[in-house]
Amino acid sequence: MWRDESVTYQVAHRPLGQLLALLGHIDAVHGLYYLLMHAVFALWDGGLVALRLPSVLATALAAAGVGALGTRLAGPRTGVLAGVLFALFPATQQYAQEGRSYALVTAGVVWATYLFLRGRWVGYGMVLAVACWVHEFAALVLCAHAVTLRLLGVPWRRWAVAAAGVLMSVAPLAVVSARQADRQLGWLGRPSAAMWLAFLAVSALGLLLSRVLADRTVTALALPLLIVPPGLLITASLLKPWYVDRYVLYALAGLALLGGLALDRLPAHLGRIAACVLAVVLLPASLSVRTPESRKDDVVAVADTVRKLSRPGDGVLFLPSRRREWLLSYPTVYARLDDLALARSPAASHTLEGTELPSATIRSHLLAASRVIALTDPEGQPLDPFPQESVKRRTLREHFQECERVRVWGAQVVVYVREPGPGSAEGCRD
Template sequence: MALAPAATALVVGLWGIRRRNSLWSDEAVTYEVAHRSTSDIWRLLAEADVVHGLHYFLMHAVFALWDGGPVALRLPSVLAVAVTAAGVGLLGHRLAGPRAGLLAGLALPLLPAMQRYAQEGRSYALVCALVTWGTWLLLEALDGGGRKRWAGYGAVMLAACLLHEFAVLGLIAHGTTVALSRKALRPWAVTAAAVVAGLSPLALFSATQSGQVAWIGAPDASDLGVFAATALLGTACARLGRATIRRPVSLPTLALPLLILPAGLLLALSLLRPLYVDRYVLYGSIGLALLIGAALDRLPSRATVATVSLVAATVALLPFGLQLRTPEGRSDNVNAVAEAVREMSAPGDGLVFTPARRAWVLANPGAYAHLDDLALASSPAASGTLFGTEVAPAEIRARMLAAPRIVAVADAYGEPGDSTGRAATKSAVLRAHFEVCDTRRVTRAQITVYARPGYC
């Protein structure tokens, strides 16, 4: 029940893990920050990204053991999905029988979202693994009680929440399962209160850095459509997979809250303050996989199960799986941007970023070494910030006017504007004193070469 899903997850996760040596900007941030010293990471977290602090320290330890580039960056996520698949297999076995468990565990690593985040150097797959085994420990505590079991459950769920705060929504899903099962509501409430208390210092401090999620927009029709379709699929699987054997906690009672509540609550909260991003509640895939496994188990014959499973696996892996393992499978590619800048620029050219988000540079600073970053005051590591600090607008203007050619790297979409006036200064100088020589769109970046008239 555990080994076959884990092995499948490893094979699927390791397939194309390098993505042709591409990195997208969030991974580039992880890569650069994890290579800083522990004191420099602490210094950064005082200013930004404290919500990802535990993951940065974990990746710092990984790179200290093996500095294996993109593979080392993504390998913890691959292993985490394998651990998640093993746990889902055991959960399915416990709640609906051996074949349902096996099918659920095999379905988990084939889900499109799990395939994606199994190969990303961020914390989301690790959170899934912790929520999965926290769910297992919850069932252990509900079956046998005892302070040690509840303490183990609380410790694992707190670890998940410290890796990413929105894992606390999984705690709410667990509370719904406990309430529907009418078992041990008081010890669960005490344990949940302890988890929330342990998370509170991080949550309160991260609230002071809320400007970092200003890029998140209100949920659109596609977000709502995907949520509705997934919820309907899960509900249909729950009806099909209803077990005839009575258990203290039924599979739908556990899986449906995990699938629906975290995403639904985050969507509802986004009506007040946009915070919904599907990867923040990736662990809802645990519930979906359990429901799919139970539904397949109820099909009338083994041949039907095998046929449906084969078709589903083929659809999941081809062509979606192929595209996901290319550089084009992510919203941007910092290495492709660096290569385009190298091709379009000449030694000594000026360089500006609008907005001042140097994620493009973090994983490959050598590619920009021949350029003069005109606005930079202090590098990310030296300043204890994510993207470095910039000089005052007047100094930026003076430096730009002294440069005959400037390469401007802009976010085409998805990032908030610069409220300090520096972006406005850069744009005004370029419009008034320079002409466009060349421009190129590379994934999410717009790269434009400007020059004084006659210098293109």
């Protein structure tokens, strides 16, 4: 479990009233997903399995949808190959095993695209509206569908009515989440060179396949789906940083359709060779996304380390405060510690990590403690400049002795003991 999954787990376990109160302050964009997970845990509180099961099922549904699209566009063989190829993509596998909303959004967009292809406009609008409420960036697929209609020269009036209905239905969520955007996405920077290179490389691959295949119908649907949503989001992020590739994970369905058709066009013996080569090429990445190192951190390892190093009544300090999310999913570990900086709990403050005390109070609490477990980011990460964070670091540096430092993936757990006075035998040995 990594930090985003930990947030899902914590929020979904809150009483319904507290969950709704949180959404009024932050994370409204994930509100419908949190409500779904709240219902899942109410039916079966199955820990990590329950947390991730909806994503597994949604990915299976999305792969089936890609297969259905390929079948309708170019025949059942293309459909099977496209669906299997979609399931083999490492990014698909990563979010299939993650307790977040992106696999569900992908399934919704893929099946909405299938209904779009069949001209089932009422169903199209309803399915896409739900997908947008699970994550509003699903609405970017409307631009891809508009390009498809333009390329095919198909009448667009009924689609426009359905699209307008989708936008109207998601407008309240867009208004609320726009007010929360600075808090929600403040951690994002503008797209890096690596992000641009990845987007351009995948887009170039799609363009190459479309030129080689020369199938107007498949290309008109798959290529805009692959390029338009991520292209719009990454370009807009030059002005307002909003781009993360998982927000438009559903774009991979376009690449799978093009790849499935390419495999279908090959002679049987070449197709088998290409499938084997592809499996070998993708295998290292597929194995990699099944390791803790594929995520930013490992909340399970953090909690296990704190359990081993701490004693009941030890003080605990989170540097920065948002790292409180590391322990909140492990209430038995968190409950045995004294949170020295906490003013109001996450549930009571309707926030994700709680609110903290003034700097002077944090300092006095620290000076009254004899032993502190500090949870920090890995070395080399930027330090928050806020007064509470500065006073935590300064007080530990001036009045405490570091006794033990354990590095786990994406985090450090450090044991501090008050520096012994003159003639005292206290210190790290105790």
